[in-house]
Amino acid sequence: MQDIDARGGSPAFLRPQNGSSHKSSGYVPGRIAPLRPPPPLQSHAAAEFTSARQEARTRLPSLPVDQHRRQAEANRHKNTLICFAISSLSLFVALGMFLGIASKYAPDENCPDQNPRLKNWSPGKDPENKVIIKKGDLFRLNLDATVHSIVIQDGGLLVFGDDKEGSKNITLRTRFILIKDGGMLHVGAEKCRYKSKATIILYGKSNEGADVPEFGKKFIGVGPEGTLELHGHQKLSWTFLSKTIYFSGLANGHYTFKKNFSRGLNVRVIDQDTAEVLEVLKFDTHEFSEESLKLQNLLKNGSTGRIVAIAVGDSAAKNLLEETRVTIQNILGSKFVRGLSYRQAWALVGVIGGGNSSCNESVRNYENHSTGGKALAQKEFFTVDGQKFVVRAYSEWNDG
Incomplete structure (x- = not known):
């Protein structure tokens, strides 16, 4: 134990309080052994809590080291795969975008106007310019032009420009175009149809200039080893047989x-869609009024649009009831049936529900055992296939 002298001098060694002057075996004179205060006393509750925590730690099972290592490696492998x-997904997306953009702007090898070797050609408008396109001349025409004539030969090439929107409408005016000896003129191709409008106008008079041997003055001529390719929008040729052609022009044949x-x-x-004769009927309205009623019912119950042809044989007026005459007038559009008289020749072609505009009729008066000619009615119609057909009806008295 040490004490500090009040004068600030060296520490004084004190004698032990128990009165013993015995020095321990580890005692070294001149050294000071510091005194440490004893640790604070823990309360009973704190001691119990600490003891419980330590006991809980001792009871928790500890995972083996190898298992920790395997779990860490599995996590690293999973993260690597993700x-x-x-x-990879980002790479494929970027590659797809690149290929899409590249394909959009890449030239189509099937389209002659996208040949990278072509040079844009603009001859302007010069009616005196006699153009010769020869070997090494690979031209693409993008604008309207007027020249005197064009000769394409010895491997020369002329192509009409085009675009995807079909907006390059080009007009070329010339007296003639001659393609020969390996020369080529292309407007589109079989696998790349020309989308724009290409117009070639051959101008000039027949008495102007000299003839080109074997071709004349105004022509588009292809000589030996020349190539002319014209491929526009595909259309049905007029020589293309798209349906069966019948002898009479109608599937059901003609009727007489x-x-x-x-x-x-x-x-x-008659069926208005096929020209087929649906019903062949006769009504003796000269002798029987019941026949007049049958005709009236036929017209009232007939399908709208059906074609009806009527012709008088001998005479039809005696028992043709007034109400039947009115029905014929209203449904078929007749103007003459109300005044039909004895042995008067009358013919009508009309449409049920068509009114007067769809009716054609004729009447001839009976005089001196004759009507002096035919009462002829006829009208043109078209089937649903566009085939034209004509319905004719006639009536006459001739020396009877």
């Missing part, structure tokens, strides 16, 4: 009534 997948007419009204009902 990074690889994301990187060759026998003598029966007395009364001779009626034919």
Whole structure:
């Protein structure tokens, strides 16, 4: 134990309080052994809590070191796979975008106007310019032009420019175009149809200038080893047979009534879509009023649009009821049926529900055992396939 002298001098060694002057074996004179205060006393509750925590730690099972290592490696492997997948996806997306952009702007080898060797050619408008396109001349025409003439030969090439929108409408005016000896003129190609409008106008008079042997003055001529390619929008050629052609022009054939007419009204009902004769009827309205009622019901119940042809045989007026005459007038559009008289020749072609605009009719008066000619009615129609057909009806008295 030490004490500090009040005068600030060296520390004084004190004698032990128990009165013993015995020095321990480890005692070294001149050294001071510092005194440390004893640790603070823990309360009973704190001691119990600390003891419980230590006991809990001792009871927790510890994972083996190898298991920790394997779990860490698995996590690293999983993270590596995720990074690889994301990187691969990004690469494919970028590659797809690049290829899409590249394909959009890449020239189409099937289109002659996209040949990278072509040079844009603009001869302007010079009616005196006699153009010769020869070996090494690979021209693309993008603008309207007027020249005297064009000769393409010895491997020369002229191509009409085009674009995807079809907006390059080019007009070339010349007296003639001659393609020979390996020369080529292309407007589109079989695998790359020309989308714009190309117009070649051959101008000049027949008495101007000299003839080109074997071709004349105004022509587009292809000589030996010359090539002319013209490929626009595909259209049906007029020589293309798209349907069966029948002898009469109609699938059901033509129809002609060759026998003598029966007395009364001779009626034919015809399908307006196919020209097929649907019904062949006769109504003796000269002798029986019931026949007049049958005709009236036929017209009232007929399908709208059906074609009806009527012709008088002998006479049809005696028992042709007034209400039947009115029905014919209203449904078929007749103007003459209300005044039809004895042995008067009358013919009509009309459409059920068509009114007067769809009706054609004719009437002839009976005089001196004759009507002096035919009462002829006829009208043109078209089938659903566009085939034209004509329906004719006639009536006449001739020396009878």
